Amino acid sequence: MPEYLAPGVFIEEIERGPHPIEGVATSTAAFLGETERGPTKPRLVTSFNDYRRHFGGAFGADKYMPYALSGFFENGGRRAYICRIIGNNAAAAALDIGGGVTIEAVGPGEWGNRIYLKLSADSATRDTAQEPASKAFRLQVAYWDSLVPGSIPPDPFDPLQARILPRPAIVEDFDNLNWAEPESPDYWINRLETASSLIRLQAPVPTLAARPAFADLTPLAGGTPGDALSVDDFKGENLDSNLRTGLSALDLDEYREVALVAAPGVPIADVNKLMYEHCERRKFRFAVIDSESEVNDVGQLDPRSNWETSYAAFYFPWVYAADLRSGARKQVPPSGHVLGLYARTDNERGVWKAPANDVLRGVFDLKYYIDTARQEVLNPRGVNVIRQFPGNGIRVWGARTLSTNGLWRYVPVRRLFIFLERSIYEGTQWVVFEPNDERLWARVADTLRLFLRTQWRAGALMGATEDQAFTIACDRSTMTQDDILNGRLICEIGIAPVRPAEFVVFRIFQNTAEAQR
Secondary structure (H helix, E strand, O other): OOOOOOOOOOOOOOOOOOOOOOOOOOOOEEEEEOOOOOOOOOEEEOOHHHHHHHHOOOOOOOOOHHHHHHHHHHOOOOOEEEEEOOOOOOEEOEEEEEOOEEEEEOOOEHHHHHEEEEEEOOOOOOOHHHHHHOOEEEEEEEEOOOOOOOOOOOOOOOOOOOOOOOOOOEEEEEEEEEOOOOOOOOEHHHHHHHHOOOEEEOOOOOOOOOOOOOOOOEEOEOOEOOOOOOHHHHHOOOOOHHHOOHHHHHOOHHHOOOOEEEOOOOOOHHHHHHHHHHHHHHOOOEEEEEOOOOOOOHHHOOHHHOOOEOOEEEEEOOEEEEOOOOOOEEEEOOHHHHHHHHHHHHHHOOOOOOOOOOEOOOOOEEOOOOOHHHHHHHHHHOEEEEEEEOOOEEEEOOOEOEOOOHHHOEHHHHHHHHHHHHHHHHHOHHHOOOOOOHHHHHHHHHHHHHHHHHHHHHOOEOOOOHHHHEEEEOOOOOOOHHHHHOOOOOOEEEEOEOOOOOOOOOOOOOOOOOOOO
8 A cells, every 4th residue: 555644635546347358369370391591590571572581482392491481471371480490410601700700691501601791891981091990891791592513603792793693692781880889870790680681790799809801702611501300300409598499499488479380391200290299288389280292092091090189280182383483383282371371261250260161372283182072081080181173263171180089170169279278378467466365356257258258249159148158257166265275266267169160051842831821
């Protein structure tokens, strides 16, 4: 209570009634796999051009990450974290520019050996007599996505060589970099860290005693590709949180908004198990799993024999999309396109709507054609089939999880509970350490009631009335005196989720009764 010592009028702000709960985002995805280049720390991209800037484009016949991201954004995805996976013992290319300062590629791999740097005088210093005292310099960076081994590329920053092939894929120009004043907005460490998609300064960075020496176009060196990928590379475990990669990095709080996980076309079967176990442990995530590209006997396809979980869905078959370089047909895994459909459905309808019976954009053919008779075998096994319907395009024609429990059979039911549970978790943090009495219980119940009422009115819950849609109990019926003495507040919430109309039956009959007089 405030202390009053002098007469007067005092105004106090107090809190009463429920706290609003805001629904969390459900369509932010994380993709794990190989990329042409880029950092191994998960990075958010918001468009396919953003992805290409930081991670490159198509780079191998069996590398599907660029196609997954292209399909994701084309189908309605908005936010994706890219978890670049690279084999153990990979090294980043680097270059010592003097003064104990080393510039290196933003991520390991031999791609960094195709980064070239050029140091020169800044454009603001026009008087050559002032150059020795200048606190600024210019750093230009160029990257080639392919070079003939042993060849020296033309200098793209020299006007006489700028049009000579091969041209660099990316060029970065950092002019008027300040090397001596950390408080300057042009201080070179800060500008490179925030603006470059190719290079970074190797930590810790010493304080420069003089401006870096000038040099001709010079490559980074020492980048190595690393070993073949293994399950441990996707785990990415490390005691130092800054060095975590893959799923281990996604455990950090800064990536808590991730709600969907996929590893497009990864040939290591154990990675799929690793993904859904990660989702089960985190509770607030859902995995999408690709089938194998080649299936000899479709009738024997049974993912539940290997994986049993309500936190993942399995999609078959692979699809054909346009090659990102030539435009020709290319066979790609469906997970990227499917996750884009998840995001589109969430944003247009809601997480409780099944991400099915909608066209996959950017797909013009299928690896295998599945008819109704074949799907009658696959659907009960948890195989979500992608089918082509004449006049209606290529559509996802299934919305089942990999669970054998009928309560968690459908993807939208599991994802609705993920959405509700995480929203309640995030929106009730204020309750911790509040006095655990009847007044708190009433406020918690009112908070939950307002949130669930909003979801019911939006169509997420089934029932003609609130009492049919959800129930909330937070009182002596849910807590014993022992619970209260041990600091436990227990609230029980019953929810009636809507389920998809998977089988639509119309019964038609002839009415031959005579007309009544």
